[in-house]
Structure formats: C-alpha cells, structure tokens
Amino acid sequence: MHFVPHTDAEVAEMLASMGLSSVDELFAAVPAALRLAGGVDLAPGLAEADVAGRFDAYAAANRPVGRGLVCFAGAGAYDHDIPSVVHALAFRSEFVTAYTPYQPEVAQGVLQALFEYQTLVCRLFGLDVANASLYDGASALVEAVNLAVAATGRQEVWVSRGVHPHWRQVVATLAAGTGHRVVDVALDDGLTAWPAAGSPAALVVQSPNYLGCIEGVGAAGELARSLGALLVVAADPVSAGLLRSPGSLGADVVVGEGQPFGAPLSLGGPYLGLFACRREHVRRLPGRLVGETLDTEGRRAYVTTLRTREQDIRREKASSNVCTNQTLMAVAFLVHLAWLGTAGLRELALRCARGTRYCREALLAVEGVEPLSGAPVLREFAVRTPVAAGVVVDRMVEAGFLAGVALGEEYGGGLLIAVTEKRTRAEIDAFVTAFEKAVR
C-alpha cells in the first residue's frame, strides 16, 4: 500500500511537459556508482489490514498495565486516568497534522493552545515564563543546567541524587559536549545533604524526589542565593495540587515531566518536558515561546516570539539547538489539566496522597519491610525488602501486579512504589497480601 496519488498516465504527462521520458532522468545528478541496483532492501508493502495484524502481534507480546497487571510502578512514568476529552480534542487532526506555527495567521489554534499551556505551567510552578515544552523531563533538565551555566558564567553544577537517575545520566551524556562539571550530591535519609560552601552555577533538586520524598526546597533556595547560584527544581505537576510551588520557595528555573497529564505510559514516550523560569532569564529561555499580540486590525492574536534567541537565527551562538518540541503533548496536557480544573487538580493530588499513605502504612506493617526514609511523601515511597527488590517485582508479576521499580545500588537497593488516584482500596489490599508472600 502506498500513498502516491499519481496515475501512470499522469506521470507520463508530467514528464512529457518537461521534455523527459522517465523519472530516472531527474536523478541524473546522483553518480552512477552510488545508485542502488535493487531499490530499498525491504519486503514489499503490506495492506492496511496486514499492518494491523503485525501490530496485533507486537502488542500481544507485551504485557500492558491494566486489570491483569495492576500498576504500582512510577519512577517518572505514572498510571493516571486520562479523561476521554484528551483523545477527542488534543488528537483532532488539525492539531496532529499541523507544523510549527511559522505562519501565525493560520496557526492561531496551536498558538493559543500553547499560550494557555504556558499560563498553566507558570501557575503550577509559580514562575513568570514557560516555554512551549521540550522533549521530556531529562531534556528540560539539560536545558535548565545550560541556562544556569550561561547565566552565572560558572561550570560546576550540583545535582542531588534525589533527581531521577535517568535524567542525571542524560545530563552526564550531554555534559561531554558542553564541558560542565556535574557534582553528585548524596542523600541523607532520603533528602539531599548539600555541601555548605562552593561556587556552583546551580543547585539541582527534585521535589518530591526520585524516592518520593518532599525536599526542603526553601532551604535549597536560600543556600543557592548565598552561593550566588541558581536553584533548579525538578517538580511533579501533580504535586502542584497540594504543595507550595517551587517558584514561591525560591526556584529560578523549574522543570518537570509532563506525562501525568495526558500522556499514556507508552514505553516512555512521547512525553513532554515542562520548563519555566523567572522573567529575568527569558532571553536565555530554550525553545519556542508564544506571546500575545495584535493583528493589523487590532484583534488579539498569538505568535512565537523572542525568536532571536533561537538556533535558526543565532546559529552557533544559540544557547539551545531545540527546533521542534512536543506541541501535541502540550495540547494534551492543557486539555487534561483544564478538565481537572482548579478543584480537580487538588482532588487528584489528594487522592494520590491518600492512596500512598494507605499503601505505605499497610506495607510497613509487613514483617521485614522497612522504610527507606522517614521523610514525608506524596505519591511515591521506597521500602527495603528482605528479598531483593528485583525478585519481588518478578514474583509480583506472577500475582498480577507491577509492584514498582527496583532501585539501583546508589540507593542501597529497595523498591520504589507509586500509588495514583486509580488504585482502589481493594487493589491495594490485594497488593499488600501478595506482597507479604513475595517478600518471604
């Protein structure tokens, strides 16, 4: 099956109008030595129904979360309910099949949606300016680190071990190019133990952190100010339903993984990177930014703005190479969050916190299960088990649960467990019962 509409007669007619007899003549600039003899080395095309069959087979070889595998795993990817409006609206073909809004007069739909998205991200994080999204939480953190280094002229960045290990790995991968010195800051009872002195460009903390613990963001902000550094906070947008915003606690840049609003788990992508900062840093903001303006007749209109920051204009002097982002996921985020509304966001966070406490207390009553930290948590917590966490996960799969994510050696092992608003008391009770067996 292919999607080229031309009939053979039309192709012949087009060629004739150019004085040509074959399409091949148009490729004369490709040296003969480089020409493929056999075309593309792939099987012939399949009919739509056969493609569907192939995908049925792939899907059948996975084990998705759901009734048969009740999800207690999080670690940066959360099993939240996605309301029907998200698919119905965000995945309208007008949003799906548009490109970056280079012609604002015919892109007001995407531009206004992004303007509303930026407004919501700023409200969640307590900051002044948000971009139109980045690829994922990790890429947002990389951009935040780059911004802090550029703003302070310093090369060293202190990154808490409470930041998602994958995000820290991505920061390390990309630091090979920028030359930033990344200093790992250890945890003490689940919370970041900052050095007292130094001259870092930024302190980077996640709250709630990878282990689920609510960090002392305010104290980190004070320390950052005393050291002349920026405070970069990786925040969970769901936590904005209950927790004080990082911006109100002194954060200069806030990044986050937007997946909890509108993105299915989908093996980790596409998600979206949330990014907001104080207005004083707007000239260093990475990626697209939408602003409100007027058209020639004085009507309200939206347009991508401060374009001189961007790579297509600044080229090698640009502070970021971001061109496209995750607009469609930002639209999904907007729809999901608007559907929840002010009261719904609080209710969502409250329900996560309730389920988390209920589950945590029940698990800690199981013999041999110990907390990894005594610090307060919201939607996620970590425990030590008498049997290795990886073994517990495998045993729990047999019982119909995705029990969590086994922690690496830098945390001394343990199991990270998330409880969202989807988990019922009956599911949690059954989980705990199975857990008792799995840790023996």
Place this chain on the structure above:
Amino acid sequence: MSTGSAPGGRATSAPLMGRDPEPTLFELSSPGRTAANFRATGVPEWSAEELVPAGALRDEPTPVAEVSERDLVAHMTRLSHRQFSVDLGAYPLGSCTMKYNPKLCDDAVARAGLADVHPASPPALTQGWMALLADLEDALCRITGMAAATLQPPAGAAGELTGLLLMRAFHGAGGQGGRRRRVLIPDSAHGTNPASVTLGGYEVTQVPSDARGCVDLDALAARLDDDVAGIMLTNPNTLGLFEEDIVAIAGAVHEVGGLLYYDGANLNAILGVTRPGDMGFDIVHMNLHKTFAVPHGGGGPGAGPVAVTDRLAPYLPGPRPVRTAEGPSGGGDAYEWAYPEHSIGRAHSWHGNALALARAWSYILANGGDGLARVSQAAVLNANWLRHRLRGTYDIPYDRPCMHELVASATNLKRARGLRALDVAKRMLEEGFHAPTTYFPLVVEEALMIEPTETESPQTLAAMADALIRIAAGTGDDAHAAPRTSPVGRVDEARAARQLIPTWDARPT
C-alpha cells in the same frame, strides 16, 4: 496538464464562522465550575493537613481553569478550526516534508498492548515493544546503508547532538579528542547544525557554496586539516540539489581523519535511489516526522534516530533492544536491554518517543521497499514539475533538476513591484495553501523554499502553480493586507517581542 477534476489539496472552501477572537480558557472560567470526576476507591479520606507537613502545604489551590466539559470541548474545537493542517490542504513548507499522514498509522499504535506499557517494566513484559524497535532499527539501517542505530533521540536536533557526541567519543577513543576541535558546515545548512556543533563542544567552520549551489571543493580543501572532527552535510542540500561531488568530499574528509555526518532532513528525496552509507557517511540522523510520515503535531513529537557504521556502533547510546540468540523457553527471538561497549550513555529519559517510532514503522511496513522508492520518485517529480511551471515567473537561482524541493526567489518581483517573499507567503494563505518556507536557505535572497511532497496530486500541484503565478502578477501594495481570509490578519510580531506577554497572567490590566 489535463486536470479534469478539482484539486484535492486546496483549502479555500474551509468554512470559517467569523473573525472574533476565541476567548481563553481563563475567560471562559466560572468560579467553582469543574469537569473532573473520580472513581470510587474506598481509600480512607484523610485531609490535606493530615497528609502534608504544614510548611510544604499550599495555602490556596493552584488556579487552573474552571470550565465545564462542554465548554472545554467547544473551546478546543474552535481552536482547531483556527489552524491549518495537512489534513485540510497542501502544505508545501520547504525542508519540513509535510506529507499526508496515513490514518492506518494512527490505528496501528492505538493498542493498549503498546500504549499502556510501563517503561520500567521487566523486559519479559516488553518483548513486543523491543521486537518492534529492533525491527525498525533494522529497516532504518537498510534504508540508510548503516550498521546500527539508536532510536532514543526525540527530534532531529537531538539526533544531531547525539551524532556529534558519537563523533567526540570516537575521536576521544582514538586519542585525538583534544586536537580535533572543528566541525565544517556548509553556509546553506539548517540553523540546528551550528547550534548542535556548539553544544557538542566543537567550533563551527563555515564552508561556502559554489556557483552551482553545492559545497565549494576548493574552499573545503582549504579548511580541511587534522584538527577537523568532521563535516555535517544535508544531501540533497537545503537548495534541493544533490551534492554531485559527495564521493570526493567524503574522500577528502576521511583523508584527514574526519567523519561525515548526514543530516537526514532531506532523506525523502533518495529512498531507493542511493544511501548515505554508500556516499561515505559515518553518522546519519533521520527525521521520522518528515520522511516516515509521523505527523508533526504542531511542532512535535517527532523522532530523530541516529544510525552509524560498524566502527561507531560501540559508542551508541543505551540501553537499546538487543536480540539474544534464543528465547528463554528455547523458541523464537528474545530481547534484552543492553549498552554498547563504549556507549556515550543515555540520551533520553526512557527509550525515545516510542509511539512515534511505532507509527514510522507502520508507515514503512505499509509502503514496503517498493512503496518507499515510489515516494522519492513522486516527490522529485512534483518538485521538478513545479520548477518548470514557475520558471520565468519567479527567479530560480539554481535552475537545474532539483530533488524533492525547489528554492525560488522573489527578488525579481521585489524589484519590479515591491512584492517580497513574505508577501507571496501571506498571499498563498489566501489562495488556500500553506505558505512555502521563506528566507531560507540564507544563501538565497527572498527565498521561497517549496516542497510539495509526493502525496499531492498533479491537480493540486497545478492549482498551487496557478496560485503562485497569479500572486506574482500582483504588487507589494496589494499584498500588504494579506491574508484577508484567515482568523486573524497579519500579526504584529514586533509588538509581541517589544511588549512581551507570555501568559494570560502577564497581560497588562
């Protein structure tokens, strides 16, 4: 051209209700209104004060929006009607490959068995996903003539940076990390190239184009030395021209120990014709949202996999799905996540934009080798047919067979009647087509970069050419009010930058 039927890609019949501004969600809000509802869980209903320490608890709820589901649906639907899209009409935006996005790809990935898989699941639970990704990797390597690929980069620019870090790791392992500090880039390159080079820790050395619009070989030779890490090329280049001397270029760069990086932005031109691997490239990124029909989503999510030759494969990011000799039960393939021996590390939070990758694979499967070859043939045919029709009306600075796109110039029209590329673009919107890319590549004045793609019919092309020719007959004064048919008129971009209003809350009261 005997058309005989109406063009399918012209959007002038799109119904528009009026030209009032759409209120924001915040204006549509009414205090206390909500659409949210939650399942009954039976979990004890502790209060917020019981759950969160006082110092961390908010005083007031975060203001979001307060709308009914009905008003939310109406709002987003109206916004969607204020948006041009490929599904609405032809979108000849040069360098962006705005081809039709087949609907079978939407359905292929809309399966709980793909969408509801947690990324941290034990590998035994994700064998289908790993097989899919491995199959896609294999196909992309066959298409590009490469040995192995990473699927992690979520966009083309991310692929570029990944590729440059691979270059850095390769030279570092050869003990030449310190000496090799420059990366060469033609002056016609995309802006992401130089920006990525800087982030990759290299310096940009620009290589001028020659009179034929290709890399100037003498200028290249003058810039090649053993401090060169590599060169980034787009082939066909951003002028839509095939770099005929690519073999000589590859030889010269390899001669000084440099690597060749292929920017796959224009891969849509050469499927089944030739492969970057055959041309001598070492590292290739692909834009799956261009060539392989992943819809652009208003600016993402895309996917920018990077494929490499054997000698660079040990440096690829990880983890990646690797086929083990035999399944755990002794039958069939099985996959595990593994890091290559000298991996540069992780380049994405998880495994890349997995659903976008899956869409691209469904597109490749549907087309097959034969269909993909047809893609490039028709894309190149369409671009050349337009070039013939526009010749004489617009300047065509490099008037010889182009590949999948052509670069025209409004220089003659600007001189004669004050009609600039910007005016042509805005008038195209009135004619029911999306505008071409304007003012790029930078080496052409008043550039109009037109990429019709293979999925537009000859009838649509004819209508597009007629529109462009009609527009060229007008003057700049006529065009200043354009577009007059869109939800808003020409937008004041300078004002947006001068009086920055980045959120609803930042509006002056």
